[in-house]
Amino acid sequence: MSLVAKRLRLVRPSETKAMTARAAELRDQGVDVITLSQGEPDFDTPSAVCEAGIRAIRDGRTKYTPVAGIKPLREAIRRSLHRDHGLNYGIDQITVGCGAKQVVFNALFASLDAGDEVVIPTPCWVSYPDMVALAGGKPVLVACDEFHGFKLRPEALEAAITPRTKWLMLNSPCNPTGAVYSRGELLALTAVLRSHAHVHVLSDDIYEKLTYDVDCATLATVAPDFLERTLTVNGVSKADAMTGWRVGYGAGPSSLIKAMNLIQGQTSSHTSSISQYAAVEALSGSRNHIEEFTSAFLVRRDLVLAKLNQAEGLSCRVPDGAFYVFPSCAGVIGKRTPDGKVIETDTDFAMYLLEAFAVAVVPGSGFMASPYIRISYASSLEDLTRACDRIIAGCAALS
Template sequence: MTAAAAALKEKGIDVIALSQGEPDFDTPEPVQNAGIAAIREGKTRYTPVAGVKPLREAIRQKLIRDNSLDYDIDQITVGCGAKQVVFNALFASLDPGDEVIVPTPCWVSYPDMVRLAGGEPVLVECHEHFGFKLKPADLEAAITSRTKWLMLNSPNNPTGAVYSKAELAALAAVLRRHDRVHVLADDIYEKLVYGVRFATMVEAAPDLIDRTLTINGVSKSSAMTGWRLGYGAGPIELIKAMNTIQGQTSSHTSSISQYAAIEAIGGNQNYIGDFVADFEKRRDLVVEKINEAQGLRCRTPDGAFYVFVNCAGVIGKVTPQGKVIETDVDFAMFLLEQFGVAVVPGSGFMASPYVRISYAATIEELQRACGRILAACEAVCESEKTYEQSKATA
């Protein structure tokens, strides 16, 4: 969708992109300055694969401060974004045929990462009426003798769902009956929550610390997507294996990014409150407008910066161009090609018929985009009426 939107923009067509998975804020100035200082101080050479010690110590203190998790520094590894840390963990631990439970809707990369590492993704649908969250009974039903990991992403991309501490504890009660199953807790959107308290798995179930990998990073919370820095904390043998794999692939992430991340993780983070306040206003605008659109509905997400929109009400309808909207991909392409709004089809997140709208855009852009989406839905519904009338006449 991003490529298609860019191609239309190159032709001079006005396209509003709501497909982006990154904050639209600049990296905070103190973090920028820390990176610049690292360059000027000559911190531009190879670093240990696991990351420089001052960064890993900053991460260690962050986990104590924010999550009540206490790890030794050697239980912490730094990678080229949280994405690489996830991949390293899967590659280090999966044997051919091992299963990984992936609650859906899920981030698009999870199933393919599992396959690349030789495993089998087991997709477990999390229904909208349960808040897009995994239920303990569904987790129990999905576990087999080959299950190696449960992947949990909270706040979730694409739904914005946030698991409470009690909900995580209920899942942990199931996991205690299956000591072979490990937990990969992807907390990358941790700081972006609205009116709810964030909790991570080991905080809810401290006894699972020896089989949980907690993953986070600076891309979302500090608007540092391009700096490519994520981290993981977990059992020492797993971390060692992950470091071995990373040592033969990327070695380490940018030294400059590492020293900037020390400031992002350990420095003043008042800017995060500003980010959250802005995102919450944008979220409320999008939710209100989308729920006014004919054929669309959405929940109010508790975290991240996405609204996951149910578009079942427009499936099967006919566009003014005479094309039947058969899938969420068709609807997304209709929005893009006829109304200049780029969203992401839910099928990419293993959930249909939905589309994901990112509200990491200005209020003005969101207002214009929502106006176009409402107009698109109205056009489809009017076209459907005309189509049905013509059929009746015939």
């Protein structure tokens, strides 16, 4: 009898983590690998936030906290959601987890019964389908084509809904495409959902502060009558450069939040007390750094777009948010590498770039979309320039 549970057969290793790990192996061997596979800002955590964490240590705030998070942080989250989006939540409608990823998992685990369905527009973040499967649900993947901006169309949503549908998962701005839903597009989706009162919305807004020349709306703001049908998920990892601090949060119906806290109370208990006090500062203090981050990301985005669209076989649409580009590599499929290997898939192409040109990207198959690759531009201009020049050279070397 195997020690490993059968349900783990449903879970795929994260391709982003796999590519980053392989890049680290090559780097340990002395290869000058440029890693563009990790979804992590290269900026330091703002100094005021760091000082708040240090102060928490010095003040002895190193004990267990409530499962849902310390009250000052939940109050800061409540104020932030009201200030930024006009959303009104009570403190018992807010929970804090070890990053937004845990919040999403807790919500799915707390709400899904065996066979319940979750509609997931694709391309999507690598973990969504696997988290649904681990929670006993059925991911229903709905392909969203590049022609429509990689965004879910109302008619496609209508066709995907069944009596077993429990959730629609929306991620705007989207990882991996950078697509941002407009108010009108969200209203069109809610028009469909009003005919299906059993369907709830998990709105993953983790990149909502990182947009370029567009407004990013959240669903519960656009459609106030959906407040009790929506779990709004966010955190400080991306906009505040706090990935390692592990602080995410969710706001939604109190019954769901209570169930999520029950799950968390039997798993991690809570995230780091020190991180929570730092997050209070991140959400309540000056957020001028977000404008600085976004301005830098915009310059990087435009550099990467200009470079990649010179690469033979690649084409890349302009993303409106996050810090990723998602170029099509359809033009290199079927070509041969200098050593004679045929590029048959986007995974083949990503491995070719890594092994032959020392650039780590993630194949689109990891995000349920092929043939594409995801490139993170959360790196220095110097590294992005060198990496893109290598990608251009790698494409030119194919025949």
